[in-house]
Every structure is written in structure tokens, then in C-alpha cells.
Amino acid sequence: MAPKTSSISPHCATVYGVSTSDKTALETSRRGNRYFWFTRLRLQRTVLRKMRGIYLSPVALLLVFICQVPAIRGQECPGTQELQNSLRQAHKLLSTHEASYLQSLRTLRKKLSLLQNSAARLPTKANNVTCPKLEAPLNGRKLGKILLPGHEVHFLCDLGYELVGSETRQCKDSLTWSGQQPVCKEINECSSSPCANGGTCTDEVNGFTCECAKGWAGSTCQSPTPTFFVTITNMSAATAGAAAATSFPLATPSLLVRPSKCSQVQGTTHCTCEAGYTISGRDTSICTDIDECELFHNGQAGRLCLHTCVNTPGGYRCTCPMGYNVTQDGRSCRDIDECATRQNNCTRDQLCVNTYGGFQCIKVECPRIRNATYVKTSPTRCERNPCPVDNKACSQAPNSVSYHYMSVVSNLSAPRVMFRVSAVRVLGDTLRFALLGGRGRRHFTVQRSDRQTGQLMLVSPIQGPAMVEVEVEMSELERRVQIGRYITKITLFVSQYEF
Secondary structure, three states: OOOOOOOOOHHHHHHOOOOHHHHHHHHHOHHHHHHHHHHHHHHHHHHHHHOOOOOOOHHHHHHHHHHHHHHHOOOOOOOHHHHHHHHHHHHHHHHHHHHHHHHHHHHHHHHHHHHHHHHHOOOHHHOOOOOOOOOOOOOEEEEOOOOOOOOEEEEEEOOOEEEEOOOEEEEOOOOOEOOOOOEEEEOOHHHHOOOOOOOEEEEEOOEEEEEOOOOEEOOOOOEEOOOOOOOOOOOOHHHHHHHHHHHOOOOOOOOOEEEOEEEEEOOEEEEEOOOOEEEOOOOOOEEEEOOHHHHHHHOOOOOOOOOEEEEEOOEEEEEOOOOEEEOOOOOOEEEOOOOOOOOOOOOOOOEEEEEOOEEEEEOOOOOOEOOEOEEEEEOOEEEEOOOOOOOHHHHOOOOEEEEEEEEEOOOOOOOEEEEEEEOOOOOOOEEEEEEOOOOOHHHEEEEEEEOOEEEEEEOOOOOOOEEEEEEEEEEEEEOOEEEEEEEEEEEEEEOOOOO
16 A cells, blocks of 8 residues: 655745655654654743743744744645634734733833822922021121031121121031121221311211311311411500500510501501411500410310421421421321331341331241241242151141231221231132231231131221231131141231321
8 A cells, every 4th residue: 555645735845845755754754753843832832931021023923823833734834724823823922912011011100100109208308408598697798608518608798887796607517507697787987086186976887977176177187277366456545645656666585476566447456466476465565476286285176286296486387206207288297118218227138117107127037837847939928848748747737828017007996907818729618717826816806808818807906106916827628628728927017106
């Protein structure tokens, strides 16, 4: 009996690599191959189950099921029914896969919504890591906007006002501010009695006005307006005749006494004196010199001369102390600059400092600090030499020391700005200004004028003669760590005079 053969179309044979001459061999190995293809089908199903969590394109899934059919039937082309079954299985798998995918999207959407709601319900204090906002004082301003711990805020007052309270406040780790809220108080310019010679002071914002006493004028009542006296004496005709017979002319040996000038008008004698003289007593024929220095010194109008008044016949003259010249008005004094006019004996290695009424010869020497050395970079400035890497004491010494000298008059009105210290460039994030030791420290304070400038303020007058020393320190910090110190030593030579 002839063996049974399966009809395989040439097309299928060509596709699967089987020729018509191999029909007999294919039929013989058919039964053995069924077990191989069955095992392959189970493996493909296992792979599909493992890949359910991975998105596959519909085309890829369709190709998988279509290719399974010929493998199961032993190289025979699938029929229409088999293709439809395969397509239905693919459609079912795609539907299941799509449902799983949509469920995953819904779950993800729900989780995102829960996270968003949780973030919205977080307490507001989680973001409150800054100190409360500070307001600028009335008639003043505030420097600094960062409210994080470790940062500082500075306060300034407008011109004509002084700061009362904390000039600098720092945000602490407890999210509170150090110091007290400052206020700007109007400065009473009349507190230093700027109006001289009995003048009345009226305080104004950033200024004052003086109402001068009789005989004085000027912004501070410093300029006298001298008055000369003329005396007119009425006499009877008989007395006038006798006077005329005996007093015209009258010779006197003293320059302080001069004869009067008399004239008769309608039977009345009128006698007058030259400027600077007056008729004294009953004797109308004698004119006596007026002592203007005594009159103005003891009178309500005050002194006539700025320094010393010398009476002269018919007038007066003013003198000045040594080191001053009399000004063109003849009453004031002007300091002589001995340094500019070379009227000094300072050597080449000394610095000549002009003072009111004199001069000082200063030799500037760099400071001697342990573990640090300095070199002079200008006549009034010393800078620290580079420090060794492991020398902490050297790095804490001042980076530079500057020397400045000033001349002021005695009892200078206060408050007023005497000196300013400013940083040309800032490497850190904070600058601090402080007042160090020195003679006369009680007369001064340091306050900030802007973010990079501090100013030395005179808070009380200084009685001369005196020499006052004060030191101003400017520290540079980076994250609260000091990275630089700069010292400015200021020496004030206070005159014994108020001019």
C-alpha cells in the first residue's frame, strides 16, 4: 500500500524551505516533529505571559499567532478558519492588554492626585525659614533684604536725624532678630549753643537759625556792628558864652581826651565829639575816649574781637594768638598753615600735620604684632606680609593699619561726622564696623552710612587743648567667618581755642 502523502502547495514548500522531492522524508519525520513544535508553542505562550506587563504593538502580536499555525500543522499553510481563530485570539489578547494598560494609567493618575493633595495640605511653617520682615524707621531707611539666619540688616537715618536703637540687627538661628527696633530722632542743633554773643537759637530740621542781639549780625552772630556815640548838650546863653570863651580851642596832652565841637543854634549850644569819643560828666567841652573793648565785652552784645581786643584812642584793634593771622575784617583770626608755608622743623622721615595755632611732626611706624610682620606701603599705611599656611595667629592679625590725623577746634559742636571708612571691594557677604580702644573713646561712636561705608561720629564736644586717639575696625565676613580685618587709627589735635 502506497504511503499516504499530504498535498503541499509549491508556494508553502518554498516559503518553509521544503521541496517536492522531500515529501517522503517530511511525512516520515512528521510525527517526530510534532513534539518539537508542541514544545515550541508552549514556550511561546510562556513568553507571552511574561510579556503581559510590556506593551507590544498589534502587528507584532498578530505575526506571533499567525506564525504559530503552520508550525503546529507541520509546514502546511493555515486555512481561513485557523486564521480567523488566530485573529480572534490576538484581538482578545490585545483587549486584555489594553484593559490592563488603562488600569495602570488610572492607578498612576490616582497616585499623582494623592501626592498633589498631600503637598497642598503641608503646613505653611515648613516654608517659614526666614526671620520676620523688618520695616525701615520713620525718617530713615533700611539696608539688606535677605532674611535668612546669619544675615544682617542695617538702618540709617536721614540728614538731620540721629539713630536711637540698634544700628545693625542679625537674623538668629531661632528666626528672631537681635537688638531692638531703631527709631530716627531729630537732632537738636541748638544743643551745642551755636549762636554766639547772646544770640537766640531756633532749632530746625537739619539746621538752625540765630536771632542776634543788638550790635551783632551773621549766621551765628559772629560779626559785630559797632555803634559810635554822639552827645548833644543844651546850655543857656550865658553858660554858652563862657564855654565858648574858655573851651575853643582846648589843648590836652592825652590822646584819650579831646575837645568837643560846639555850635549855637537859636540860643542853644550843641556839643558833639568825634567818633570813638563821648562827653563825660558835666564838662561839655571835654570828649573822653570810649573803651569799646570793655563796653562790648561786658555788655549784652558780647565780645567785639574773636580773640583779644586792644583799646586805642578813638577806636580799638583785635589781636590773635601765635600761629594765627588777623583777617581782613580786622576782628577774626585765621590759622597759619606752617606745613604748607614751610614754617616748620620736621625732618624728611616725619610727617608735618598742621594744627590750629601750630603744627606736629609725626613719624609713622608700622605696628609690632606677635606672629605677624608689616611693611609700609604709603606714608600713612602699613600692610601685613603674607602669613604661613599653618599660622592661625598671623591670619587673625589686621590685614592693614591706616593712620589719619585731624585738627579740630575746642568744643566743636556735636553730633557730627568726623571720618568715614569705606571698602573699595567686598570679598565676603558681610561688613561690620566697630569702635576699638583709644583715649577719648567716650566722645565717639561708629555708625553705618551705607552697605560698604562706616562713619565715625562725634557725640560730645571736646575741651582743648587735647590730643585724642580712636580706632575704627572694619571686619569682612563670609558665612559668619572672618576673612579680613582693617584698622584705621585716627588722631585728633584739639586746639585750646574755639576758632
